[in-house]
Amino acid sequence: MTDNIYPVFDRIYDRKVKQEILRQSAKVIWFTGLSGSGKTTLASNLEKELFFRRFFCQVLDGDNIRVGINNNLGFSAVDRLENIRRIAEVSKLLINTGMITICSFISPTDEIRELAKSIIGEDDFIEIFLNPPLEVCEDRDPKGLYKKARAGIIKDFTGISSPFEAPKHPDLEIDTSVTPIKDSVDQIFNIIIDRITL
Amino acid sequence: MTDNIYPVFDRIYDRKVKQEILRQSAKVIWFTGLSGSGKTTLASNLEKELFFRRFFCQVLDGDNIRVGINNNLGFSAVDRLENIRRIAEVSKLLINTGMITICSFISPTDEIRELAKSIIGEDDFIEIFLNPPLEVCEDRDPKGLYKKARAGIIKDFTGISSPFEAPKHPDLEIDTSVTPIKDSVDQIFNIIIDRITL
Numbered sequence: 487m488t489d490n491i492y493p494v495f496d497r498i499y500d501r502k503v504k505q506e507i508l509r510q511s512a513k514v515i516w517f518t519g520l521s522g523s524g525k526t527t528l529a530s531n532l533e534k535e536l537f538f539r540r541f542f543c544q545v546l547d548g549d550n551i552r553v554g555i556n557n558n559l560g561f562s563a564v565d566r567l568e569n570i571r572r573i574a575e576v577s578k579l580l581i582n583t584g585m586i587t588i589c590s591f592i593s594p595t596d597e598i599r600e601l602a603k604s605i606i607g608e609d610d611f612i613e614i615f616l617n618p619p620l621e622v623c624e625d626r627d628p629k630g631l632y633k634k635a636r637a638g639i640i641k642d643f644t645g646i647s648s649p650f651e652a653p654k655h656p657d658l659e660i661d662t663s664v665t666p667i668k669d670s671v672d673q674i675f676n677i678i679i680d681r682i683t684l
Numbered sequence: 685m686t687d688n689i690y691p692v693f694d695r696i697y698d699r700k701v702k703q704e705i706l707r708q709s710a711k712v713i714w715f716t717g718l719s720g721s722g723k724t725t726l727a728s729n730l731e732k733e734l735f736f737r738r739f740f741c742q743v744l745d746g747d748n749i750r751v752g753i754n755n756n757l758g759f760s761a762v763d764r765l766e767n768i769r770r771i772a773e774v775s776k777l778l779i780n781t782g783m784i785t786i787c788s789f790i791s792p793t794d795e796i797r798e799l800a801k802s803i804i805g806e807d808d809f810i811e812i813f814l815n816p817p818l819e820v821c822e823d824r825d826p827k828g829l830y831k832k833a834r835a836g837i838i839k840d841f842t843g844i845s846s847p848f849e850a851p852k853h854p855d856l857e858i859d860t861s862v863t864p865i866k867d868s869v870d871q872i873f874n875i876i877i878d879r880i881t882l
Contacts (some may be wrong), residue, residue, distance in 0.1 A: 507740065533697055542705065544781045545697075555753075555773040558766075568756075575753040577776060583742045583783060 504584030508542050511684050512581035514606050515674070518593045518653060519616030520645045521631055522623030524670070525590040528616065530672050533588055536624035541682060543586035546573060561642065570598045574605035581610055586682055594650045610677055615656035618663035620645050695876035703780030706740050707711045709882050710735065710779035712804050713872070716791045716851060717814030718843045719829055720821030722860035722868070723788040729869050731786055739880060741784035744771060759840065768796045779808055784880055810876055812852035816861035818843050 503511055515532070517525040529545045534595045552559075555572055559565040571592060580587040593599050602612045623645065624632040635643030642648040653659075658677050662669050703710055713730070715723040727743045734741045750757075753770055757763040768791060777786040791797050801809045821843065822830040833841030840846040851857075856875050857866050 503735075504740075537697060537701075537705070544777075546777075546838075554776060555770055558769075558772075571756075572753055572770075576777065578752065579742075579744075579774065583778070585781060585783075619811070661871070682781075 499516050501582045501584060503670050504582075505684055509684055510541050510586060511682050512586055513610050513612055513678065513681055514581060514587045514594070515614060515633045516599070516602065516606075517590045517614050517616060518599060518656070519618075520620065520650055521592060521624045521643075522626040522628055522658075523616035523618055524667075525592075525620050526628075527615055527667060528614075528660075528670055528674070529588045529590040531667055532674055533566060535671050535675060536682075541586055542584075543588055544580060545581075545588045545590060546577060546593070547590045548619060551576075555670050567598065567601065571605065573618070574602040577602075578610075581606070582626045591593055591643050592613070592650075594644045594648065596653070599653060612681065613653055613656040613658075614674060615653045615659045615663045616654070617659050617661050619661075622663040669680070693784060698881075699780045699782060702780075703752070703882055706782045707877050707882055708782070708784060709880050710782050710784055711808050711810055711879055712775045712779060712785045712787055713810045713812060713875065713876060714791070714797070714800065714804075715788045715812050715814060716797060716854070717816075718818065718821045718848055719790060720824040721814035721816055722828055722858075722865075723790075723814055724826075725865060726847070726858075726860070726868055726872070727786045727788040729865055730872055731858050734880075739784055740782075741786055742778055743786045743788060744775060745777075745788045746790070749774075758794075763797065765799065768800050769803065772800040774802075776804050776808075779804070790842050790848075792842045792846065794849050797851060810879065811851055811854045812872060813851045813857045813858075815850070815857050816858050816859050820861040823840060 501512065517529055519525055526547060529547065533543055533545050536544045553572055555576060559569050570591065573589060573591060577589055593602065599613065627633060631640060631643065632646065634640045636648040644650050650679050658673060660673060662670060699710065715727055715881050717723055724745060725746065731741055748769055753774060754767050757767050771787060771789065775785045775787055791800065797811065825831060829838060829841065830844065832838045833844040842848050856871060858871060860868060
């Protein structure tokens, strides 16, 4: 289907120029972890910190993506892969505009995270694994989903009835049950600062 | 499928803040017209002009989108609608990051353009119709597609074997067979300047 198609990146302002205008190096900061592990909280706190320090960024979240570009996808295995594929492609578009992109998705399996990394490109992919104990996530239960999963109302719920494969080599791992939000943001900032600075 | 999902826009830096940082009002500038009508040329020239004037923008093009987010779509009627739906959703994400977004797609029918407009929002959608005579487009034939369409190698080719419905109320219409590139860019800039200025 791509026979009649050729990329136009050379004809339009490229990432390098846009990064220079924004004075930053665009990366994808990818949060992975269970529901309730703190992904959304840290994503929005990291975004605030980055704006405060004059970096320009955008959060992509299961919630804002699922109501938009992915509103025609369900939660089957095939749809979950397509969900991540589209998120990764959108992230890639965003870093091509020079934008630091913060992704906050459970992304429970190696296959899913590898797919994202392969689309985005290894150099541009920074993986942060939020790893509090399941009991803490379940106790937080910010959207009441664990309760529904335990009651059998939600099938295939990650951590309860569907596995979460811990990333083998994340760039950073944080147990958010013991690390306060501010300290977590500082840790993340410390490992990304060199990579997002032009 | 959205039962367990609620938008997070309120919890993250919103469009208003990002527009203030970029000092611009984000809009989608949507080029429609036949293959060879000058969409890509004007999109990239408009982008250069906007950058020169310190506006920040991104071009989305049938070519760069088809090799990325839409690389699993063909050219059936259903896929064409899904193609535009995703493009419109990506455009909406981009304007929510404060970015002026220039879309360059044939988008041949009222249904397709209405779908895009309804997703993006009427206030944020500026429609530019490039309207040189078909003969001129066919003569330019930048990718050799008209030749293939006439030879029957490409089926359902807009303008040859598939209809193009002229937009009824575009914000601007340009006959690029008589209007030079620089004048076209000036015309476009003149009708958008008030709407992209904060």
